[in-house]
Amino acid sequence: MxxxxxxxxxxxxxxxxxxxxxxxxxxxxxxxxxxxxxxxxxxxxxxxxxxxxxxxxxxxxxxxxxxxxxxxxxxxxxxxxxxxxxLGPYRPWYELLVGGYAETFQQVTDVLRGKGYASRDGRLVGIGSCGISAYDALPLVRGLLTDLPAPPTSVVDLGCGDGTFLTSLVGDSGSVTGIGVDPYAPQEPTAGAVRFVRAGATDYVRQSAAAPDVERDPSRLFLAAFLLQEVLEQEGRPAVVELVRSALAQGGHLAVVEVDHRPDDPQVMRHGLGLAYYNPYYLLHVLTEQRLETERFWQDLFEEAGARVVSRRVVDPRVDSTGLEVGYLLTRQEGAAQ
CATH class of the missing domain: 1.10.10.10 (Winged helix-like DNA-binding domain superfamily/Winged helix DNA-binding domain)
Structure with missing residues (x-):
């Protein structure tokens, strides 16, 4: 030797x-x-x-x-x-990637052999995602809210996870009410301005749209943070288009947060956070029932859904300077079909 x-x-x-x-x-x-x-x-x-x-x-x-x-x-x-x-402030990243997706990475070979999607711990994915959002997506959405013509009176968080994102957002103002929708939403009753519904986002929006007394409320904001990628892979592009269209038919605006899909971009992959976080993040999305797409894809889809981009923002570069996490504030195009 x-x-x-x-x-x-x-x-x-x-x-x-x-x-x-x-x-x-x-x-x-x-x-x-x-x-x-x-x-x-x-x-x-x-x-x-x-x-x-x-x-x-x-x-x-x-x-x-x-x-x-x-x-x-x-x-x-x-x-x-x-x-x-x-390490204390970085606990959510471990909850997401190690807790939520540990079993996912154990199934790489099975998925490569075509044995379906890899599983994940949805509860810990929700907890970790909401915890990370306190640093990136929550400030991003707060920035988008400043682009509204007037503060919302209600927020419907589609895919709310453990509810901390919505609770923090609603807690910024004592006059805003919130509804959190997620299969893993908290079961315990909540006091005050937030309530939770255990349901899938598309089912909830479809059922609320079909309610006989539903009316469009321009002061209602729908929120889809890292949700459209789920619907896209699990239900297809037409379902995402309908979700966006239906949300805007019931509320004045829809805030969307997604991650730009650029795993083959050397500029991204040479970035420290690109290798430390986004490289495994991109991989797990290949394995699970989620589909990341490019900004161009989402912008084309919004247009197909009859939505207009009011504003676009990225995460504070002091937290994430890659510019990959993008937020959009959408409203209905003039003359768009309801």
Missing amino acids: DEGFELRLIEALQPVRGFALAQGIHHLFGSGLYERIAQGPQQIGALAEALELDASRTSGFLRYLANEDLVALGGDTVALTDKGRA
Whole structure:
């Protein structure tokens, strides 16, 4: 065996290390350990008991994290390192990609062999997506709202996930009511201005349009954040066209957030966030019941649906400077069919 084998082995195993570390960080958050340790140094036995975890296995898990410099161990006490504490704001990305899509990446070969779509954890996808949106899509939509002729009186969030996006948006004003529509919407009743409906977006819009007393309300805003890609793959382009047309027939505007599909663009793939986030993001959309498309595609579809683009915005470059996440504010073209 040549003397360079071990060095090449170490390099070859770095993706395996990254795989295990991503899982470890996800479970550090998901187990409740992170929140407890973030409050200050914790006695490991008491920590495991409080969280109903096995003490011996918890100790071994924390030892693994200590070797990756995320926690520091001293006797029977554990504390977060600076590196570990710095991970806090990025929890949603782990919830989405590691929690929501871990099983997806395990099914790559099956999908390549034509055995249907890969599965995903819809609940964690919703939680992670809404958490990430606090940094990108939510400020983006708030920007689109400033382009409205007047503030909306109601917001219908189609594909609301865990509802935090809608709740934050409605919470900006005490006079706005909200309806969140999603198969994984919260089941518990909500107080105040937001209520949730467990349903698919197209079914909800179709049924509400068919209601005998439905009238167009120019002050109602429909919201479709990362939804049209789902409908496109699962129900086809005509269903997306009808969804856009029907939403605008019931409300004054529709806000859409989608991701520009440019996986073969070297400018995107050379960007740090392009490789760290968008490369796996593009891959998982090949495997699941979602279909990303280009800006040109969406603009042509909006025109087909009788919609006019009032404004277009991208995410704050301090968060994401790729310009790939795009928001559109749509209204009905003059003379468009209802």
